[in-house]
Amino acid sequence: MDKANxxxxxxxxxxxxxxxxxxxxxxxxxxxxxxxDEQVWxxxxxENLTIVTKDADxxxxxxxSTPPPKVIHIRFGNLRMKNFHERISKVWQEVVNLxxxxxxxxxxxxxxxxxx
Numbered sequence: 001m002d003k004a005n006x007x008x009x010x011x012x013x014x015x016x017x018x019x020x021x022x023x024x025x026x027x028x029x030x031x032x033x034x035x036x037d038e039q040v041w042x043x044x045x046x047e048n049l050t051i052v053t054k055d056a057d058x059x060x061x062x063x064x065s066t067p068p069p070k071v072i073h074i075r076f077g078n079l080r081m082k083n084f085h086e087r088i089s090k091v092w093q094e095v096v097n098l099x100x101x102x103x104x105x106x107x108x109x110x111x112x113x114x115x116x
Contacts, residue, residue, distance in 0.1 A: 005024060005050070005096060005099065005100065006024050006025075006026070006047070006049050006050070007020070007024060007025045007026070007050045007051075007072070008026050008027075008040070008043070008047075008049040008050070008069075009026065010028055010040070010051065010052060010053035010058075011027075011028045011029055011033055012053065012054045013052060013054065015027055017085065019088060019089060020052075026049065028040060031043070037055070037058065040058075041058070041061060041069065045068050048068045049068070050069060050071065050072055050099055051069050051071045052071075052072045052074070053071065053073060053074065054074050054075070056073070058071045059073040059106065062104050063104065066103075070099055071103070071105070072095060072099060072105045072107065073104065073106050073107065074088075075106050075107060076108055076109045087107075091107060091112055095112060098112065102114040102116055103115065103116040104116055
């Protein structure tokens with residue numbers, strides 16, 4: 001992945017997850033597990049990271065701002081880890097591709113939406 005595709009994984013998402021086990025991914029647990037949303041946003045902006053989250057506050061914020069950061073919002077409820085992994089694995093490459101040209105990607109169980 002090129003430098004523009006680096007990701008900050010929010011604390012509300014799995015820490016041990018094979019897709020996110022490479023240098024392009026930084027889990028918030030490793031840098032600021034107790035950071036407030038503003039700190040997460042500012043760090044992602046400074047480091048040109050895409051925030052991957054289940055938190056609607058980030059997707060709301062990106063709608064009224066200009067990237068960086070960009071946001072990938074996982075918009076489905078809690079799933080068993082196996083089901084979560086299957087869903088994300090199935091769509092992740094498409095999400096990464098859309099992330100290059102859109103500021104917000106919403107991942108639902110049945111679809112992906114790319115905005116801006």
